Amino acid sequence: MAQSLISSTEAFALLVAIGCAALAFLGKRATVRKNLPPGPKGVPFFGNLFQVPVLRPYPKFREWSRQYGEIFHLKLGPQDVVVLNTADAADELFVKRSNYYSSRAAPHVAHDIMSAGQRMVFLPYDKEWKTARKSLQGTIGPNPSKKLRPQQDLESRVLLYDLLLHGDKSVTQPQVEGPNGEVPENHWFSVIRRYTTSIVMTVMYGKRVHRITNNPYLHKIYDVLANFTHVGQPGNYLADAFPILRKLPDILAPWRLKGRKMHEWEMELWGGLLDDIKVDMKNGVFRDSYVGNYLKERAEKGKEEAPGCGLTDDGWLRDKLLAYTAATVLEAGSDTTASTMQSFILFMLAHPHVLKKVRDEIDRVVGEDRMPNFDDEKDLPYFVACIKETLRRRPPTIMGIPHLADQDDVYEGYYIPKGSTVIGNVWAIHMDPVRYPNPRAYNPDRFYKEGQSTPWSSGPDTQGRDHYVFGWGRRFCQGSYIAEASLFIVLSRILWGIDFQTPTDPKTGNSLVPDINDEEETFTDGFVSIPKIFPVSFKARSEKKAEIIRKSFEEAQAEWQVWGLATDER
Numbered sequence: 001m002a003q004s005l006i007s008s009t010e011a012f013a014l015l016v017a018i019g020c021a022a023l024a025f026l027g028k029r030a031t032v033r034k035n036l037p038p039g040p041k042g043v044p045f046f047g048n049l050f051q052v053p054v055l056r057p058y059p060k061f062r063e064w065s066r067q068y069g070e071i072f073h074l075k076l077g078p079q080d081v082v083v084l085n086t087a088d089a090a091d092e093l094f095v096k097r098s099n100y101y102s103s104r105a106a107p108h109v110a111h112d113i114m115s116a117g118q119r120m121v122f123l124p125y126d127k128e129w130k131t132a133r134k135s136l137q138g139t140i141g142p143n144p145s146k147k148l149r150p151q152q153d154l155e156s157r158v159l160l161y162d163l164l165l166h167g168d169k170s171v172t173q174p175q176v177e178g179p180n181g182e183v184p185e186n187h188w189f190s191v192i193r194r195y196t197t198s199i200v201m202t203v204m205y206g207k208r209v210h211r212i213t214n215n216p217y218l219h220k221i222y223d224v225l226a227n228f229t230h231v232g233q234p235g236n237y238l239a240d241a242f243p244i245l246r247k248l249p250d251i252l253a254p255w256r257l258k259g260r261k262m263h264e265w266e267m268e269l270w271g272g273l274l275d276d277i278k279v280d281m282k283n284g285v286f287r288d289s290y291v292g293n294y295l296k297e298r299a300e301k302g303k304e305e306a307p308g309c310g311l312t313d314d315g316w317l318r319d320k321l322l323a324y325t326a327a328t329v330l331e332a333g334s335d336t337t338a339s340t341m342q343s344f345i346l347f348m349l350a351h352p353h354v355l356k357k358v359r360d361e362i363d364r365v366v367g368e369d370r371m372p373n374f375d376d377e378k379d380l381p382y383f384v385a386c387i388k389e390t391l392r393r394r395p396p397t398i399m400g401i402p403h404l405a406d407q408d409d410v411y412e413g414y415y416i417p418k419g420s421t422v423i424g425n426v427w428a429i430h431m432d433p434v435r436y437p438n439p440r441a442y443n444p445d446r447f448y449k450e451g452q453s454t455p456w457s458s459g460p461d462t463q464g465r466d467h468y469v470f471g472w473g474r475r476f477c478q479g480s481y482i483a484e485a486s487l488f489i490v491l492s493r494i495l496w497g498i499d500f501q502t503p504t505d506p507k508t509g510n511s512l513v514p515d516i517n518d519e520e521e522t523f524t525d526g527f528v529s530i531p532k533i534f535p536v537s538f539k540a541r542s543e544k545k546a547e548i549i550r551k552s553f554e555e556a557q558a559e560w561q562v563w564g565l566a567t568d569e570r
């Protein structure tokens with residue numbers, strides 16, 4: 001459903017708008033902005049719009065960061081964009097000056113139309129966002145997230161079992177990705193996705209993803225997500241860049257109709273999940289979950305029905321805001337974590353010496369008779385360093401999620417106009433050769449000190465952070481603790497129990513591991529840039545471990561029943 005080309009109607013609409021824009025532009029010249037940060041020279045009206053590769057901007061932004069240094073400025077149509085290329089600059093603005101850098105530069109079509117202005121991740125820094133964020137803190141904040149560990153433990157056992165069942169299917173049955181990165185359900189990527197989505201589905205809706213094939217939720221969630229990362233990519237629609245186009249009538253604004261259709265399509269999913277819980281509650285069925293608990297509490301305070309957008313007079317999330325708050329957690333927590341696991345496998349395959357070293361560590365600490373568990377973390381410093389290096393070398397949200405300047409500001413003598421989109425250029429920061437020598441190399445040793453446990457050092461404090469994948473300041477990722485725990489338990493168990501291999505080229509005998517330096521071939525576009533599918537075969541490292549995996553899968557089934565959750569169908 002994504003759209004990236006300018007249709008003839010859009011082009012016509014643009015011409016109509018240019019006249020008005022020209023007047024506005026001339027009027028504004030009186031307030032010439034002095035000393036903006038440096039940046040590439042653009043063309044009148046459009047600025048740098050045509051110099052930015054819309055769906056894959058990060059290589060170009062990295063190039064500009066080399067040319068202009070820690071901060072540069074672009075014009076995308078009338079929109080000012082400021083890009084921060086060092087950790088210091090991003091910390092200074094997003095953290096120390098978070099009072100006025102915590103809002104969002106939401107893309108018009110993706111947020112205002114497709115999400116009816118309710119998608120939490122794009123909400124401005126206002127009362128709605130604060131209420132939504134606070135409502136989540138008791139479920140996914142640092143302390144509550146520890147209560148999810150038993151669930152992560154059980155789901156990771158199911159994942160191991162599924163990888164064994166998968167075996168070499170993604171090698172022997174070649175599979176093709178859809179045009180928006182849709183993953184075939186028989187591919188091992190779907191096994192990983194089931195895990196991450198099941199965790200957040202259960203937390204948000206009290207429903208597991210207990211089936212990979214023919215699952216009504218799993219694939220739709222990822223379809224919605226793939227569509228969202230394309231539609232939401234800055235510069236994808238002219239109406240995002242030129243607010244003046246938003247005033248055009250429907251007939252000249254095809255993106256509006258398209259956006260509304262996409263909203264209906266999304267609400268079938270997000271609204272449907274919320275309605276299911278309401279129906280269950282009416283029938284006396286209640287499961288512990290964020291949405292269920294919220295609706296129950298809201299009803300107890302006299303707001304059983306609160307349809308529509310925004311907040312009620314007494315500050316409760318109305319249905320659509322509630323649905324899109326839960327949706328943000330599903331979207332933010334599914335693909336980001338899954339793709340980090342997929343990148344990890346890729347980096348291991350591409351660096352056999354690292355794979356050997358980390359396996360030796362796990363084998364030494366854990367042994368053959370049991371799987372790793374959360375208590376092993378302090379004894380697996382090299383393994384934790386491998387996870388951190390994976391996040392540094394391939395951040396899923398490769399340019400972060402843009403913030404917005406709520407007021408005029410000056411940084412290092414450069415003027416940052418109010419309303420600027422401000423991007424923390426995670427890719428450029430992670431590729432800084434001073435901070436990370438030889439930054440393109442995958443080298444976990446940069447975070448490893450023999451004999452010492454490896455701290456996660458991922459924030460939100462500005463001091464001592466080793467990578468920036470979780471963003472900054474008041475918009476810092478709310479699920480980072482859940483993400484790290486998932487990465488730890490799943491990846492340590494895979495390394496412990498399962499051998500994985502890519503097929504070899506029949507002519508040369510060389511392994512066909514995707515080239516980690518080939519951005520276009522190996523990674524998707526969109527603002528969540530993640531590995532494209534690649535074939536891997538999986539098998540147990542020993543019969544003893546296979547037996548432990550099968551047994552622990554059976555034990556998990558018994559636990560799901562005790563918890564009142566669906567058992568796995570295979």
Ligand code: HEM
Nearest residue numbers: 121332333336337397401469470471472475477478479483
């Ligand atoms: C490796 C995995 C993950 C990565 C790389 C990631 C990255 C991010 C980033 C970059 C942001 C925006 C930060 C900013 O604006 O400066 C964000 C926001 C968010 N993340 Fe994550 N995330 C991950 C996993 C998760 C998980 C597992 C959850 C939930 C269980 C989650 C929930 C959220 C939420 C709710 C927000 C919205 C915060 C807001 O707008 O206020 N994330 N994440």
